[in-house]
Amino acid sequence: MKAEAWLFTGTALFFGATAVVYRLLSADPAGSSALCVSFLMSALVAAFLWRRHQRGGERPEDRDDAEVAEASGRRTFFPDRSYHPVLTAVGAALTALGVVQGLWLFLIGFGALASGILGFAFQNLDHPE
Template identity: 35%
Template structure:
């Protein structure tokens, strides 16, 4: 996880350098605060990746002597086609349409959202993909 750590650490350094330059040139507190907090968040992610990278085994991407075959194998579980992400997106759209058109639409979206997320979470407990 060395690459990820250096990407976020480099981004944090860049943001910490740019923040005072932005403050001196624009005299805007909101933008300078956003840049500074973004730098802190990148530093936090870099620290998290550093801590996790020390606890897990080295990946083939981190080994300079690794070959392509070292990365072979199962990459993860990829679910088959599912309709539940579509229904979750519809529920999010309903929730977002609620404030401009009426709060009852948001309440309806939340109610359907409970149904949709439950269906997505339990899709492997019934039907064709049951195990």
């Protein structure tokens, strides 16, 4: 996971630097917003991969001296129940309604959406293997 984490960290840094330079040299808010969202999405993936690497260590496929038998077996845990899909759906609906109805509803929806997405990304990290 370390190689993937470095790849997404580099991508996030590229989008972040590009967003800053683009914002300073251009008056286009749409391009700046798109670059900021790209930075945030790649930073989220990078943070997940770094946490996963800290928790799981090196994978057998990352090592040159690994054997095929080392990669067999259960590698992850999937929970039986999760409220994160419902929370994400409610957050997306409230965010979409908030665009029409007002900023207060948009902010409530964005908070629910952000917590649902972060819950999806990090719900398995504290499960002992």
